[in-house]
Amino acid sequence: MFTFPILAVRKVIDRGIADAAANGGFRNPYYGTRPAEGETPGIWLVGDEGVYIMSNGKLPEGGCALVVYAEQCHPKGDIDWWDYKRRHFGGDDGIEFIEAERLLRLFDRNMRATHLNIQLTETEIALSLITR
Template sequence: MFTFPCHAVRKVIARGEADAAANGGFRNPYYGTRPGEGENPGFWLVGDEGVYIISNGKLAEGETPLVVYSNECHPKGSDDWWDYKRRHFGGDDGIEFIDADLVVPNFNRNFAASYLGIQLTENEISFSLITR
């Protein structure tokens, strides 16, 4: 499982929406191979050097998206990040679009939740709210 602070997830979504409003929409996470898919408010879950979420609004020239690493898989904060990524995300790099409508309503119903848990299996992604 990968965990992200709920307030940070909200910031990533808000940044994507602001970038989209300022720069003409949302980026396609699938590099144009699936036109229109994933071009909504939300974020990308990325497995690369670590596992992180990233804002998805189109960016102005020279701008960078907002990135938040999972608590368990930050290459500068965890000595075993590579093994953890390989075990829970897979050895290959990858990207999954997460629609804001899948997580924000849950945040709004459970203000006590402090973390969003994201669990990956070979065929699905599941979400849980964690209160610490």
């Protein structure tokens, strides 16, 4: 399971939308292998060096996406980040796309929630909210 503050998730979504408006749309998370799939507002859940979410709007030359690390899996501060990533995301690098509409509907149904939990299984991405 990976946990992110809802305010940070909203900022990542907003940044992706702003980048898309300024730079011609959304990036394809599948490196073009599935044309047009995932080229809508959303976030990328990335397993790489740690696990993080990032904005998906097209970037200007040399631009950087907004990145927010999972509370449990930041390579600078979590000693066992690699083991945690391998256990809950897998050993290989990868990207999972999550639509902004799905997230925003979930957030709007529970305005008191403060954090988003993302859990991956073999076949699905399960989302849940917690209040701290």
